[in-house]
Amino acid sequence: MKSPRPEAVQPTGATPAKPYGEVIRLLLRCGLLTRQQVEYALRVSSKLKSSKPLLGIIKELGYVNDEQIHAAIRRNRTPFRIGDLLVELGLLTEEDLRIALKLQKAGPEKLKLGEVLVNNNFIDERKFIDTLSLQLGFVHVEPEFTELDEKLIRKGPVTSYYSHVFLPIRKQDDAILVAFADPLDGVCQRAAQNLFRQDIAVGIASRKSILATIERLFPDFHPGERVLRKSESVVEIVNSLLVEAIEAGNVSDIHIEPLSDRIRVRFRTDGVLVPFREYPIHLAPSLTSRIKVLCKADIAEKRRHQDGRILFVHGNREMDLRVSFFVTVFGEKIVLRLLNRQNELLGIEDIGMQPRILKKFREEGLDRPSGVILVTGPTGSGKTTTVYSCINYLNNIETSIITAEDPVEYVIEGIAQCSIDPKINLTFEETLRSVVRQDPDVIVIGEIRDSFSAEIAVQAAMTGHKVLTTFHTEDSIGGLLRLLNMDIDAFLISSTVVCIIAQRLLRRVCPKCVMPYELAPRDYRRIGLPPGALAEGIFKKGRGCPHCRYTGYKGRVAVFEVLVLNEDVRNGLIQRLTSHQIRKISIDSTGMLTLFEDGLYKAAQGITTVDEVIRSLPKFQKPRTLEQIQRLVGV
Template identity: 35%
Template sequence: MVTLKDKYSKLINAAKEKKKTGWGKPAQDQDATLTSDIVDLILSEAISNRASDIHLEPMQHCIRLRYRIDGKLYNMLEIVESPEIFLLARIKILANIPTDTVSSRKAWDSRFSMAIAGQQYDFRVATFPTVTGDKMAIRVLNKNSELVDLKKIGLRPETLSVLEQIIQRKSGLLIVSGPTGGGKTTTLYSILGRLNVPSVNIVTLENPVEYQIDGLNQCDINKKVSEDFTSALKATLRQDPDIILIGEIRDLESAEIALRASITGHFVMTSIHANSAIGMVERLINMGLERSLIAYALVGSISQHLVPRICDGCRVPYDIDPSGFNKICSQCGIDPNTLTDKIFKKGKHDIQYMTEEPVLAESFPFYRGNGCDLCKGTGYYGMTGVYEIVEFTEDLREAILNNAPIVEIENIAIMKGFQSMAVDALQKVKSGRIHFDDIYHILLEKIR
């Protein structure tokens, strides 16, 4: 396998050779060519390695190049900057960022486009002044990437059917929560892809518009259509929409407009930060929204995380120490043998419950990727989501109206078939799609 390091060395040696023989263009032009060749190499290798982000970090004696692939950072190369190689400056020029010393004392945010292997890519460049120089993070966006089909975002059939049920509604609010980079946008776009038919009017308010989709009226909130977010939202409502996507709810006022729109004949989708799908109710109450408004508006809530998927080319079973597995089952309230949610009369805070002796599961194999050519040795290929999705049906609405504590709402949901993210994640561990270690901390953090 020819690595990035090999290709880089080849470029450097060829340039040295050319200079020695004094053959070709003047030295200065040769340096510029070498720098731009290195930049091209870094970008095209990022694409062929399926990197989502490129990090260029100035260290004491070199620039460290790292790629984020399937959610994890990998060291790729150490580049020694010299008068001949002016890497960061070259990228700044591409992205229209000033290269003078004064400008480099502040953070910049810009982008440039480039065609690589016949595909058009957008590179979003963010610089950050550090004590050793400008650090650069570049997000890779494929402009040709198509909408991911709802069936392909990693939902198990039972979870998918809950979501399909929710999005058939003509009105109501569907909220997606999860960390930044947790796949919320992909989920929302996949739903829009499903709902995008000529008989409905879809209007979006986004920041920024990441994918342009035919048939949608997409508004980029960055490019100011209006003085502020709230008036932009009000303008959206005057466009006779059936379906509204609001990239992110920012404050109480816009949340209230979104909720009111969803009880007056619109299907509204948005994202708000919350710890769990059902915890969304608490989050909205804490924002200052009326309980009754929440109860009537909220029809669905999705909580999700992205995790790397084990490579199909090198998946192998391995023996684990069962204590981690038992800890997750015990603390998340999962039956370790059936991998289903237990119902508790008391909250998960209950001391008695937390000290309950873990029940050892009948062991099932755990899997990991050993590393092969397909995954370039990482053991992972691509990402998948772990989800929990709740549909707010009549009994849940009543529970919200009756001031029921969140645990009680959760218990009702479980009795109606709700499956927690812990169940989804452990099912995917069992089927060999994801590595247990990659969900361990996600699940521990979710425990209330």
């Protein structure tokens, strides 16, 4: 169905809106499609649960292919309306077009529909340009990737190129091919015409590509506020890498690696490596030396792995960086880890646990007078943040809290924290032995890493202490079974472990480029639910923007699986049931939401994406439907 257009007046007595659009009509006219084929496609379309453009169905049925469609559009030069064309090609939903037209009407400045679509992330600029070149017949040239006639370019003043956003590409027959960011703007075209006094063949290119090429060809041109960086010294490069990583706030590591032909710099941002910048390979030796000077490593040594530390002062902050040099075939790879990033201490209600699950965790876990509470997950899953928020919750004047950590990551007032330091023989074992003699109410053991620390945790809980600790396991049931495998008696485990939390961090959708996302049949297949089972969800995706360095993600959110042990689970443990059986009992009888389900729930709220859930979370069985999940989390 075509949406009514604001400027289109329906003539009275007009036939009702046609069930298909201009492109299909054109294909019918050209004889590339028959009426029977279109009718069959319409029948298929009516049977589909999700809405799919009719043209897409026709393509899938193999009646026509993209090439034929594009050729037909180009040959005919039918004046399509860009919005309708995008809808018909399946690049835009009718709903999005309706919203975009509204935005265009409401906007203070008269923007073109294309700009509205791109600015609001309805469509990717490149896709939009492709379509525009198809629709209007403009040649699509990206100056970044095209051989340019530089002599020709030097003829014009760069200010004109910059202000009208165009660039001559090359001579073509009797005309000059010029790439415009907006090929429909008469002012820009006239500017180009006046400049070359020759016929202009109008091409189209992305604004970004034109501006980047101007920057490259005219390095001394400084338009207005924009500062174009000229060659930097190695000192400046290193400083700017550190400053940018620190200021980003979500970077944990800087990777500087020599490849065969260049130096590649990547930042671990929100847990994922993201390309940051590249430098010419000839800078590698001086760059490496500079960092070695900063961290007091041996500059002369280039064939052995080395470590170092940098205390970097930026603004009024001191940043501690641990540096590692690793010798590879192309030279030394350098990784800098940012140590004391300013992580804030979160309240237990702010760590991202669903309200009903948090209530249960508090009442049946943290508030119990004694017992072991285990937080599990791989490195970098946010376990420490959770443990600290639990400590913070338990911290009051009537409670004695004592910790053995490796190392202490946040200092909390009012509790006795000890950093393990094997270098001075302050070992984990020795510290734990002393801890229990300090008359604590709550003992925090940084991590259970062997049967000795497991034994201490369980014994302390047996004698009436509350024990908080972490563990490296994939999920909550895995935590229980690992304890069993550490030769701790099943009965002891079942009578001391109160609660196990498994957790992960998923990347958040970038708020600056967020756009709606509709689940495709493929997504449902990957999730393991029938199409439509998550229909009420509001799914989102980031299209990618400078704010998120074109990843579509910014920041992270924790997902949890909270198992509060009940009689059924305890019995299952004593009977030494399999992990599969214990998992089933936990899900059926304790109201536990699995990691995957909590992730799915957060994706359905548009906080993270389905891709992120599938990429990062273990899936042991089919998740429940959104409706069932909502009932469990109490909304």
